[in-house]
Amino acid sequence: MKPYEKLIFVDLETTGANLANDRITEIGIVAVHLDGEVERWSSFVNPGQPIPSFIQGLTGISDDMVETAPSFESIADVVHERLADGLFIAHxxxxxxxxxxxxxxxxxxxxxxxxxxxxxxSRALFPEEKRHNLDTLIERHGLIPEARHRALADADLLWQFWGKLVREMPQETLTNAVKKLRQRPNFLVPSDIPH
Structure with a gap:
């Protein structure tokens, strides 16, 4: 792990896929510090809107489960601090x-x-493979899911996947792929988002 900085594996559950209209319902973060310490953190988030039944069926997260959860605004400082000073890694x-x-x-x-x-x-390191979704990676790499479509469990699967790569790939191959693929995203925030 020495060639890499703090690694922050992140997964979210949401009310849907629309960035402007849908909201977060659960956050899971697995932070791996330079000294090897692993810190896991998760929280339900009250999205302030109903969770569609399809999403409830997929994630197992119901309106009742998030009703008394904190709003994102109330935990924003904590989440921001947990995401600071590291490489944000997600599927x-x-x-x-x-x-x-x-x-x-x-x-x-x-x-x-x-x-x-x-x-x-995964595509860069295993170009011969056609599928790279999380279920496929679980099967291909022998990852052990605690649950599926739950934020902390899925973030932990990414940490497991990373561990497999560190152990099984030539270090130079992995390092070069990470260097090539890491980026600082440029998202524009729509003007209709209330601040």
């Missing part, structure tokens, strides 16, 4: 990063982490 990272970017913008914060997408990383 289909533009989705998670985009939702957090918009959520932070509504509270007057800015998300400015560099981002690494594990879908793109």
């Amino acid at each position: 289909n990272a533009r989705f998670d990063y985009g939702f957090l970017h918009h959520a932070f913008a509504r509270t007057g914060h800015a998300l400015q982490s560099e981002m690494l997408c594990t879908v793109k990383l």
